[in-house]
Amino acid sequence: MTGLRERKRARTHAAISEAAITLFLERGFDQVSVAEVAEAAEVSKRTLFAYFPAKEDLVVHRFADHETEAGRVVRARPAGVGPLVALRDHFLDGLRDRDPITGLNDVPEILALIRMITDTPALRARATRFQEGSERALAEALQDTAGVPALTARLAATQVVGVHWLLSLDNSGALAGGQTADERYPQAVADAEHAFTLLSEGLAGHV
Known part of the structure; x- marks a missing residue:
């Protein structure tokens, strides 16, 4: 169960990251909101911030x-x-x-x-x-x-x-x-x- 949970977390982390980088490179970091990243990754803002405490972390991570x-x-x-x-x-x-x-x-x-x-x-x-x-x-x-x-x-x-x-x-x-x-x-x-x-x-x- 622990291994399954960790794999799910890893997939969610990767999905949020990929969605963020794609949007940022298309439109610019300052032109994309955290809400838009969460929507593209199909997660809530609360979930996004659980993985990435700040917007900048979506890139620097x-x-x-x-x-x-x-x-x-x-x-x-x-x-x-x-x-x-x-x-x-x-x-x-x-x-x-x-x-x-x-x-x-x-x-x-x-x-x-x-x-x-x-x-x-x-x-x-x-x-x-x-x-x-x-x-x-x-x-x-x-x-x-x-x-x-x-x-x-x-x-x-x-x-x-x-x-x-x-x-x-x-x-x-x-x-x-x-x-x-x-x-x-x-x-x-x-x-x-x-x-x-x-x-x-x-x-x-x-x-």
């Missing part, structure tokens, strides 16, 4: 798994591998795999979704809170697994998450300007390696 990703990478890194090396390798893997969180994915729906986030003030503000959560998770992982003092961990996490965000914006901006993901890839790799080299030099002896 697509990236929710990434909020604590940097922290998970640091915690799961192999013995003998430093945190920054693990984070760099993970980002490079994301570029290679065209992970949307790196900005290097030219699937039209993903490009449109990222453009909507960057162009909508409410979604940009929600993305800022997303960054703050990522910084907290990474700082805690640095403290717990690398013995980094609290303030140093917070400062390092802010820099790493900021670098991730900047690289992602640069990549998505290049794609929005007409480049394909394949065309952008060599420069994206070079930029990432340069950025992590600077991070490594600046944080040498601390992280």
